[in-house]
Every structure is written in structure tokens, then in C-alpha cells.
Amino acid sequence: MAGDMTGARVRQLIAESGLTQAVFASKVGLEESKMSKSLSGVRRFTSLDLARIADLCGVSVDWLLGANPMTPSVAARTSTAPLTASDAAIREAERLAQMRADLAFLGYRQDVPKFRRARTFLLSVDQGRDLAVHATEHAAARKVTLWQSRDLAEAVEAAFGVDVRVHRLPDGFDGLSWVDEESSLIVVGTSEFPARQRFTIAHELGHLLAGDDQGLHVDANIQDAVHKRKPSEMRANAFAAELLLPGDILKEEAAHTTWSREAFARLACRLWVSPSTLAWRLFNLELIDRSLCDSFKAMTAGDAAGLAGSFESFGEWLQHASTPRIPSLLVRATAQAYADGKATLRPFANLIGLDTDTLRQAISDTREDSPLAL
Known part of the structure; x- marks a missing residue:
């Protein structure tokens, strides 16, 4: 049972911490009696209890609930092996997907529309075009015009609820898409070629909406000749072409x-x-x-x-494409979970790259004096 597994894993964490049960309980804001009842199954751990335990011990809420690591093959790679761009992108996707899983447990689920599968009697290229037309209509209903949007990451999040992460990677990498029961996300690399980055985001969206993979789909180089000949890649490229450059x-x-x-x-x-x-x-x-x-x-x-x-606008676009980006919808959900008292501040801090003390000070009620004050 899930409750038994959670209790067993909390006991494991207490043992590994070297703390007494009473001290461990106090560090996560629980009375010792409540901790004992939760461990014995008389009382259920609340979502905030689990968030605090996960925060203290550096594990995920999902793991406390009994889930296994998402991708053991990646986790099993030795720390001494050189980290490739693909490895780094996959790890970032895992991290964001785990955050989404934890938020879903707390009641903050990602809202991503379900698209009907491409009509299989069509050629791959025609499937991609057909899907792009439906995606364009869906976005337009939400007042988003994709082909006019320079900042496609923001437009995709607004229209489809997909998390889009622009991540600085150790060497050249185009992008990946990830989908599971609780998350739908795209990771692309920062780039000095903004048009290619924009096309990659559209390409990865095509994979997600077509339902090409349950889990991870990596496109380290979308221009690789062999890679481009795969039916799913032909469909995703046709989708991106129609989405960004509509025939009409x-x-x-x-x-x-x-x-x-x-x-x-x-x-x-x-x-x-x-x-x-x-x-x-x-x-x-x-x-x-x-x-x-x-x-x-x-x-x-x-x-x-x-x-x-238009050198000025091109320079601004290049600067934008070269800058890392955190998914805004994920930031919003993580911040809301903290504001509602269902999560600690650490997940929010980790997501935006700040330590908890700095973030706590920034969002506290303390107000700095205005230079305009009399």
C-alpha cells in the first residue's frame, strides 16, 4: 500500500539522517506524537508534511509516495563520465517533470489540451500539416497567433499549457520533448541562431501534440540527414513549417x-x-x-x-535566444503552492535559482523605503 511505502521511506530517511525521531519531527514542523501516528498508519502525512520532509532530505514527494526514479538509465551514469549536452538536457527535463509530479500531488495539475491523433491514412507530411492547422485554430481561440510570435516559448505556454525551458547547455543541442501523466514539457538550448531555436520549439510541440512518445523524445540535431528521414521527424518538421509559415x-x-x-x-x-x-x-x-x-x-x-x-530587432532577438528561460507556468504554480501553505519555499527557490533566505527576504512583508518618500 502507498501509505505503508511512505512510512517505510520516512523511517529510512530518519535512520539515514542520524537524528532521533523527535528531532527529525521538529525539523519538519511536526509534533513527535503526530510523527509516531503517521509512521504507524494511524494518521496520514499531509501534503505539507511530505513537502517539508522532501525539502529537508533532498528527495521528491513522488519518491516518498513510493515512486521509483523516473529514468534509472540516466541516473545510473557515473558522475565521472563527461556530461554531454543531451545528458544535461535530459537531467533538466527530469528535474522539471519531478516538480510537476510533486505539484500534481499537492493539487496543482498542469492543464494541457488533448489533441486527436493524426489521421493514419495520411502521409507523415500531410499529418503534420493537418495537426498544425488544428493547433493554429486552438491557439487563435486563445488569442495567440503563433506565426506572428517572435517569442514562441511564451506563445506555446499561453496556448497549450506546455512548459518550455530554454537551458544553457555544454555544447550544441537542439531540443527534446517530455510527456508523462503529470507533465508536458519542451527543453531547448540557448542559441546564437534564434530562428533555429524557434523552429525547434515548434518541432518539439509537434511531437507532443502528435503523441509520438510517452516519455522522452530527444532531437539533439534536427538537421541530421538520417534523423530527418524518420516518419515522426518528417511529421514534426511539416508541422513546424505550417505552424510558423502557414501556406495561406x-x-x-x-x-x-x-x-x-x-x-x-x-x-x-x-x-x-x-x-x-x-x-x-x-x-x-x-x-x-x-x-x-x-x-x-x-x-x-x-x-x-x-x-x-532591422539590425536592432535582430540583435534583440539574438540576445533573447541566448538567455536561459524558466517555464513561467511552472514558476506560477510553484509560487502558488507556497502562497497557499501547501509547499515549502525551497522548490520555488530551486526553480528560479535563488537560495531560500534571499527569496524569503525578497517576498517578505518588509518594504524598503522609497527614494520618493518625503
């Missing part, structure tokens, strides 16, 4: 555009995509010929920004 929008643009390097550059900058991606998309839609495609796809993002006169 491009056809409307092409109808009143006289193509030149300047006109093409302005469109690429306005749509927040790389010149190469836009050139291939226009060619695949038969809106430009192969000669123009070859000419335009050779343009760099810097070339496009210069031709479009």
Missing part, C-alpha cells in the same frame, strides 16, 4: 510581392524565420522557382537583417 499566409504575400533580395529579406525578418527555411518553404509551395530558392537560401540571417534594415 505565404500565398497571400506572394500574390502582391515582386521578388527581390530586399523583399525576401523583409519577409524573413517579419516572419522570424531563417532565409533558408523561408526559401525552401516558398519553393515547396511553388511560389518561387528553384533559381530564386537557391539565391535566397544562401542569404544569412545577418544579410537579411541588413537588407531589411
Whole structure:
């Protein structure tokens, strides 16, 4: 039974701590009698009790409830082995997924819409396009226009409730998606190529909405030739292309555009995509010929920004893509659990990278004097 497992694991933690049961109880804010009753099964540990025990001992609430570690294969890697970008991204996904599991136990569940599976009689590319159309409609109903959103991480969270983490990684890494019973998340690396990062977020969203994997899906390099030929990758790429560069929008643009390097550059900058991606998309839609495609796809993002006169906005975008980002919905849920008295401050502090004393001081009732005070 879950209660027996929880009691056994709390006893294990007490033994490993070297503290007496009374001292351990006091450190987690419990009277010794309540601790004894909880360990014997007469009284149930409350969610706050478990949060405090997990906080004190450096374990998860899920583990206290009897769950095993999420991915033993990753946990089993030796600490002396070099940490690859994929390893670091997976560990971050595990950490965030565990936070979501703990929050779900406390009553703060992630709200992610369920999408119908792609129609299997369609080709992978057509499945991706079909899914993107439905995703676009879903987002529009929530007043989010995905193809116009430079900051796609924020837009995806607002429209779909998916946690999006931008994480600084040791070497090149595109992204991964993770889904389980309690969490749905995307992890991408910080990047000096903002258009590629944006496409990766859309690509990973395609995996999540298509239900490609229950668990972990890693795309270390979405441009790898062999990787791209997998049906699930073809679907995710088609999804991202339609989501960020809707066919109807491009056809409307092409109808009143006289193509030149300047006109093409302005469109690429306005749509927040790389010149190469836009050139291939226009060619695949038969809106430009192969000669123009070859000419335009050779343009760099810097070339496009210069031709479009948008170096300032490109610089801001580059800075934004190079900066780590914490999922805002997860921050909100973690902070709310603390404000409601259902969790300690440590999970919130760990998530945003502050020590608990600094965070406690920042959110305390103590107010600093205003320089405008008389």
C-alpha cells in the first residue's frame, strides 16, 4: 500500500539522517506524537508534511509516495563520465517533470489540451500539416497567433499549457520533448541562431501534440540527414513549417510581392524565420522557382537583417535566444503552492535559482523605503 511505502521511506530517511525521531519531527514542523501516528498508519502525512520532509532530505514527494526514479538509465551514469549536452538536457527535463509530479500531488495539475491523433491514412507530411492547422485554430481561440510570435516559448505556454525551458547547455543541442501523466514539457538550448531555436520549439510541440512518445523524445540535431528521414521527424518538421509559415499566409504575400533580395529579406525578418527555411518553404509551395530558392537560401540571417534594415530587432532577438528561460507556468504554480501553505519555499527557490533566505527576504512583508518618500 502507498501509505505503508511512505512510512517505510520516512523511517529510512530518519535512520539515514542520524537524528532521533523527535528531532527529525521538529525539523519538519511536526509534533513527535503526530510523527509516531503517521509512521504507524494511524494518521496520514499531509501534503505539507511530505513537502517539508522532501525539502529537508533532498528527495521528491513522488519518491516518498513510493515512486521509483523516473529514468534509472540516466541516473545510473557515473558522475565521472563527461556530461554531454543531451545528458544535461535530459537531467533538466527530469528535474522539471519531478516538480510537476510533486505539484500534481499537492493539487496543482498542469492543464494541457488533448489533441486527436493524426489521421493514419495520411502521409507523415500531410499529418503534420493537418495537426498544425488544428493547433493554429486552438491557439487563435486563445488569442495567440503563433506565426506572428517572435517569442514562441511564451506563445506555446499561453496556448497549450506546455512548459518550455530554454537551458544553457555544454555544447550544441537542439531540443527534446517530455510527456508523462503529470507533465508536458519542451527543453531547448540557448542559441546564437534564434530562428533555429524557434523552429525547434515548434518541432518539439509537434511531437507532443502528435503523441509520438510517452516519455522522452530527444532531437539533439534536427538537421541530421538520417534523423530527418524518420516518419515522426518528417511529421514534426511539416508541422513546424505550417505552424510558423502557414501556406495561406505565404500565398497571400506572394500574390502582391515582386521578388527581390530586399523583399525576401523583409519577409524573413517579419516572419522570424531563417532565409533558408523561408526559401525552401516558398519553393515547396511553388511560389518561387528553384533559381530564386537557391539565391535566397544562401542569404544569412545577418544579410537579411541588413537588407531589411532591422539590425536592432535582430540583435534583440539574438540576445533573447541566448538567455536561459524558466517555464513561467511552472514558476506560477510553484509560487502558488507556497502562497497557499501547501509547499515549502525551497522548490520555488530551486526553480528560479535563488537560495531560500534571499527569496524569503525578497517576498517578505518588509518594504524598503522609497527614494520618493518625503
